[in-house]
Amino acid sequence: MSVHVLHGDSFLVQESLKEKYAEIGPLDVVDSNSHRYQADQIKLEDLRVVCAALPFLASMRLVVVEGLMSEIEEVRFRSRGKRRDPKRFSGWDGIVDVIQELPPTTSLVFVDGVVRPDNKLLALIKPHAVVRTLPTPKRDELSRWVRDRVRMRATKITPGAVQLLSHHIGPNLRLLDLELEKLSLFASDRPIEERDVEELVPQVRDISIFVAVDAILEGRSGTALLALSQLRRSGANLSYILAMVARQLRLITLAKEMLSSGMATRELGSRLEIRAEFALKKTIEQAKKFTWERLKILYESLLEMDLAVKEGRMAEDIAIELMVGTSLVEQ
Structure with a gap:
């Protein structure tokens, strides 16, 4: 299926999006066969035109729309007790037609933060897309995530170091990943230890x-x-x-x-x-x-x-x- 929805933790969403870019090919191919728009930068008819274009010296094109579901989500403002203007959604009620007209050479990806299950746009897209919900890991899942990221770098980490990072930095995955990169380079060919975290990580x-x-x-x-x-x-x-x-x-x-x-x-x-x-x-x-x-x-x-x-x-x-x-x- 050539339509995907990635929503949840911003770091995990962007990591998954990188995989979609990699499917297009090398960097020079990606540059000429990918388009990325913020929700306020594109309208439905513009998206239809962009999606209909053919790839250039590649087998696939990637079109990314970011923040659209949260932008038009009808939620009650807590402070004023009002709802967002429903007209903001009316411009996208034809999204299913665009999806059905999508050529097999175009991959359309919607990326967003945490989206409510009753989101109207998500409800329209979901039957025609692969939806990945990527929640922020917590507690044991966060520790497992830290170990997995270290393993990706061909490095090891002691349980005590994992506990220090998880406790003091918490579920800020982007910051955790930056610190793990620094710690991996510092530790080199040995496991990352508690003393490394204490010495190099400001939060600890x-x-x-x-x-x-x-x-x-x-x-x-x-x-x-x-x-x-x-x-x-x-x-x-x-x-x-x-x-x-x-x-x-x-x-x-x-x-x-x-x-x-x-x-x-x-x-x-x-x-x-x-x-x-x-x-x-x-x-x-x-x-x-x-x-x-x-x-x-x-x-x-x-x-x-x-x-x-x-x-x-x-x-x-x-x-x-x-x-x-x-x-x-x-x-």
Whole structure:
């Protein structure tokens, strides 16, 4: 069948579309035998004309229409309770005629994002097309997808590295693929390991410092030491770690003062410039839990450690262990 519908995750849709281009032939053949249109760039009659043309020095032509189903989908606007203008669909109610007139030398492909099952255009096209729904993989499926992409590059990856990538980047397949390309080149002929991900992937490296800071301040020594060890292996120095701990202590101190004055949570988040709901909630919980005396002792300990390292009286690794120990003592 020469009519296809690819809809779902944008990365998976584009990957499937690449396969359609490859079926046409080499790049120079594809350039002269393929046309790609956005939904607002073409009308039904124009599509009819384009599809009717014969291939040039090739056996097939490819015509791609992108975003058409979502563009004309009748959905209720949540904010205004209105429906899209039905006239926007009327221009395409003859799409079946175009499909039936399609010459055997033309492959027509509709690509789109997530489309509702009751989409009117999809309902018209579906009986005459091969429809591929490509949902974004999640949880175990996402881990399997990561392993498959690594295998495509003739490389291997450890389960721990898969878990780190899946957890910290999530189902952003385009970003995951870019990071896997970088990691594959870095690892070369050995498996991609957790330390590679910690060192090269910004999302993992940045999140590790926040995990470490929270664990230090909350007295979770095991988590703190593990996260700090990962940070040290990735090149983080003591000054950076101390600065991040001091930053969170400052936020906790300010939040505690604002809470005592009766400030609302929303305004507090704005004043502290914390936009992430989870981070704001965590800071408020810590502010309620920490006493003024404990905050003072932690501040003094940070200052003493910083001076001891800078004056050569203490090694960085010892200072890090002492910082975790100080937090435990003050629990």
